[in-house]
Amino acid sequence: MATLTVSKEEEKRVKALGFLSNKGTDNFSARLITVNGKITAAQQKCIAEAAEKFGNGNITFTTRLTVEVQGIPFDKIEEFRAFVAKEGLMTGGTGSIVRPVVSCKGTTCQYGLIDTFALSEKIHERFFLGYHEVKLPHKFKIAVGGCPNNCVKPNLNDIGIIGQRIPNFDEDECNGCKKCSVEKACPMKAAKVVDGLLEINKDVCNNCGRCIGTCHFDALESGTTGYKIYIGGRWGKSIAIGKELDKIFTSEEEALDVIEKAILLYREQGKTGERFSQTIERLGFENVQKQLLSNDLLERRQEIIDASLHVTGGATC
Numbered sequence: 018m019a020t021l022t023v024s025k026e027e028e029k030r031v032k033a034l035g036f037l038s039n040k041g042t043d044n045f046s047a048r049l050i051t052v053n054g055k056i057t058a059a060q061q062k063c064i065a066e067a068a069e070k071f072g073n074g075n076i077t078f079t080t081r082l083t084v085e086v087q088g089i090p091f092d093k094i095e096e097f098r099a100f101v102a103k104e105g106l107m108t109g110g111t112g113s114i115v116r117p118v119v120s121c122k123g124t125t126c127q128y129g130l131i132d133t134f135a136l137s138e139k140i141h142e143r144f145f146l147g148y149h150e151v152k153l154p155h156k157f158k159i160a161v162g163g164c165p166n167n168c169v170k171p172n173l174n175d176i177g178i179i180g181q182r183i184p185n186f187d188e189d190e191c192n193g194c195k196k197c198s199v200e201k202a203c204p205m206k207a208a209k210v211v212d213g214l215l216e217i218n219k220d221v222c223n224n225c226g227r228c229i230g231t232c233h234f235d236a237l238e239s240g241t242t243g244y245k246i247y248i249g250g251r252w253g254k255s256i257a258i259g260k261e262l263d264k265i266f267t268s269e270e271e272a273l274d275v276i277e278k279a280i281l282l283y284r285e286q287g288k289t290g291e292r293f294s295q296t297i298e299r300l301g302f303e304n305v306q307k308q309l310l311s312n313d314l315l316e317r318r319q320e321i322i323d324a325s326l327h328v329t330g331g332a333t334c
């Protein structure tokens with residue numbers, strides 16, 4: 018086995034920059050942030066060139082939409098970073114901080130109810146970059162899904178957003194048809210004609226919007242765009258399914274504010290080493306929800322950020 022020359026301190030330092038030690042060697046994998054899983058052709062070329070120039074030619078894709086270039090010698094790390102920066106690419110995504118955002122392809126997907134790439138880019142700017150220096154008790158993962166099909170499993174993230182289309186049913190236009198086309202279109206079996214009038218069971222309806230425009234009598238012509246938010250999910254050594262907030266947010270800004278409040282709450286009230294799901298469990302979901310729906314955390318934003326907390330967080334990868 019080759020003699021390793023990179024010290025543990027140096028290994029730790031470059032890990033924070035997104036360079037992960039290739040076990041048993043002095044080489045590293047560079048983790049490149051794709052913002053939301055979407056990169057340009059020029060960026061792809063740049064990554065391919067960098068893999069040949071600095072690494073062993075291999076490029077791997079992580080489950081959270083980052084790209085890793087393997088086999089980079091320690092002394093080539095800075096050169097590698099400068100090379101990829103020419104195409105606007107950065108390395109990182111490790112540690113007890115807000116992690117790279119994961120997004121589904123809702124922008125182009127036929128089921129997409131929101132522009133997931135645009136929203137996740139905003140989340141990247143505001144929270145991945147904006148909170149980069151803000152230490153948290155552990156890692157904090159955010160995912161954006163375009164519809165209730167949940168392809169990126171938003172509810173298994175610390176915070177997950179799901180696009181919604183809340184059907185606007187006009188009961189004055191409903192004729193209570195024997196064969197209701199809305200009922201037929203609903204994949205959740207939430208819509209049903211009862212006593213001559215369509216009823217949508219709100220406990221079953223997942224706001225997929227598939228029924229909109231299916232009534233020939235114009236009783237269901239439109240829907241309101243919304244954002245469902247799940248908090249406290251995780252999938253790893255331990256598993257927790259995120260719980261949805263009672264409110265469905267109808268403004269993007271409001272949804273983004275909830276993310277910020279969740280990060281602030283986790284920083285202020287989370288214990289070093291615990292995941293957000295454990296913080297929620299300890300504080301109680303209703304307590305956390307109340308704080309996320311009020312403005313106190315945002316009003317104390319600077320105070321929470323300036324506090325000396327979680328100097329050594331709990332994340333090990």
Ligand code: SF4
Pocket residue numbers: 121122123124126127128129130162163164165166167168169
């Ligand atoms: S979650 Fe919905 S919008 Fe996103 S990729 Fe899956 S089906 Fe498409």
Ligand code: SF4
Pocket residue numbers: 190191192193194195196197198199200210214215231232233234235236237
């Ligand atoms: S919603 Fe439309 S299709 Fe369904 S019962 Fe009412 S009028 Fe008929």
Ligand code: SF4
Pocket residue numbers: 182183184202203204205206207208217221222223224225226227228229
């Ligand atoms: S929004 Fe989706 S789940 Fe709700 S009633 Fe319409 S089709 Fe059914």
